[in-house]
Structures are given as C-alpha cells and as structure tokens.
Amino acid sequence: MPDVGDTVTASLTVDPFDGTTAAALSVTAPNGTVTAPATSTADGGKTWTAPLTYTAAGVWRLLWTVTGTGAGVEPELVSVAPLPTVATEGVSYATTTDLANYLQAAPPLNAAKLLARATELLDSDFLKAAVYAVDGDGMPTDAEVVKAFADAVCAQVEFWGEVGEETDISGPLQGVTIGSVSLQYGAGDNRSGPDYYAPKLIRALQSLPADKLRWVAYTGGC
Structure with missing residues (x-):
C-alpha cells in the first residue's frame, strides 16, 4: 500500500497489441480532481x-483506456495511507517513552492513539469519583499522582495488547472498589465485570494515599 507523497509508475500491459495500440490514463484523486498523466x-x-x-490519503481511481488493437478499459482502485505521525493524538497521562519503559520493549506504532484512548477510559470510567490537584489544563500536578496515572494508562495499553482492544463497554461505570469506595459496573442485565480493565490499572490507582487522590460518592451515569 503506498503512502501519501509516494511517486510511482503506473503500468498497464496490453495483449494483443500492435502499432495501432494506444493507452491513456485518467486519475481521480480522493477529492474528485481528475488528471491525465502522460x-x-x-x-x-x-x-x-x-x-x-x-498527493493525498484516501482511495484513488486509475482508469486506463486503450484504443486500437487491444481496445478496452482497465479500472483500478488504489488505497493510499496517510504518513505515519508521532504527534500526540489527544490528551494523555503518559508518553510513548513512558510506555516503552513500562513495557521494557518497543511500543506499538499506534501507541500515541492507544495512550490517548486509555486516558479517556481512565477519565470517564474512574476519575469522575476522584478529587486530586490539577493544573489549568486539568492535568495532575502531584508527582505521585502523575506517576500512578501514567502507570494506569500504560497498564491498560499493555492489557489491550494481550487481549485485544475493545471499543466500548457494555454498561456505564457505576464504580470499582478503590480504597473504601465500592462502586458497580453497568446496570441490571447489562452489568459487566471489571475484567474489561487492566488489573494493574486498578492497582495503580489503589496505590495512591488518600491525601493524594480522594474518592467521593459516585452513582454512575455519563
């Protein structure tokens, strides 16, 4: 699969052919722009x-039109990938360096996306019931909390690497047992167990003392 920016040589073999054979190429870019390379x-x-x-990521359409001997048309669709990026793909409590050190191995190429997704999970499913010191951007400021949150999201990414990444859970978080707080997952028949979450994620949060991360009553919901 080519990447955006790649220059290639499009090729067509005509059979039968002779001196009357001619071939033209029409190229339609993902945005609908049509060009006719020589x-x-x-x-x-x-x-x-x-x-x-x-010049752009997406699906390109190549259409060869042959006249003379061997006349006909040859359509082809080409999927072009965007250039890989190392930019942060959302707010994250850990960097790809944190993840590499946590795993003691090279992180996956989509590590930034996974860390951002794990951060979203931590925020939405756990930290609604938590009180801790933050800066103007809502990021933790205490060194122990920063480390625990980084370990938590790295643990979740490691967990996804072992069992596969899910896109959602079967019910809203009613809670999880952390310290003296006991909460539940889902509701009624939709209740799901905590095995969706990395056990090390929960332990990372449980490791924080009450003066660093305080838990309040939370009944779930969005």
Whole structure:
C-alpha cells in the first residue's frame, strides 16, 4: 500500500497489441480532481507506463483506456495511507517513552492513539469519583499522582495488547472498589465485570494515599 507523497509508475500491459495500440490514463484523486498523466511505451505498445504522485490519503481511481488493437478499459482502485505521525493524538497521562519503559520493549506504532484512548477510559470510567490537584489544563500536578496515572494508562495499553482492544463497554461505570469506595459496573442485565480493565490499572490507582487522590460518592451515569 503506498503512502501519501509516494511517486510511482503506473503500468498497464496490453495483449494483443500492435502499432495501432494506444493507452491513456485518467486519475481521480480522493477529492474528485481528475488528471491525465502522460503515458509512454518502450516496447511498441505492449507495456504502457505513466508517472503518478499520490498527493493525498484516501482511495484513488486509475482508469486506463486503450484504443486500437487491444481496445478496452482497465479500472483500478488504489488505497493510499496517510504518513505515519508521532504527534500526540489527544490528551494523555503518559508518553510513548513512558510506555516503552513500562513495557521494557518497543511500543506499538499506534501507541500515541492507544495512550490517548486509555486516558479517556481512565477519565470517564474512574476519575469522575476522584478529587486530586490539577493544573489549568486539568492535568495532575502531584508527582505521585502523575506517576500512578501514567502507570494506569500504560497498564491498560499493555492489557489491550494481550487481549485485544475493545471499543466500548457494555454498561456505564457505576464504580470499582478503590480504597473504601465500592462502586458497580453497568446496570441490571447489562452489568459487566471489571475484567474489561487492566488489573494493574486498578492497582495503580489503589496505590495512591488518600491525601493524594480522594474518592467521593459516585452513582454512575455519563
């Protein structure tokens, strides 16, 4: 699969062919722009080529039109990937370096996305019942809390790597036992167990003393 920015040589082989064979290429970009790269042949009409640069990620449509001997059309769809990025893909309590050190191994290439998703999970499913010191951006300021939150999201990413990443849980978080607070998951028949979450995530939160992370009553919901 090509990446955005790749320059390739589009190619078409015509059979049968002779001196009357000619081939033209029409290229439709993902945004609908149509171009017609110059085509050429070096073997009398059997093989036709054209230079092509993929300037955007998405699905490109290539349409070869052959006239003369071998006349016909040859459509082709090409999926072009965006360039990989190392930019942070959302707010996260841990960096990819934190994750590499936690795993003691190279992190996955989508580590930034997974850490951001684990942070969202931690915020929405656990920290609604928590009180802790934050800065103007809502990020923890106490060193112990910073470390515990980083360990928690790294643990969740490690867990996803072992059991597979889920996109949602089967019910809203009514709670989890952390310290003296006992909460429940889901409601009624939709109740789900805490095995969706990494056990190490819960232990990381439980490791914090009450003066660093205080838990309040929380009945669930969004």
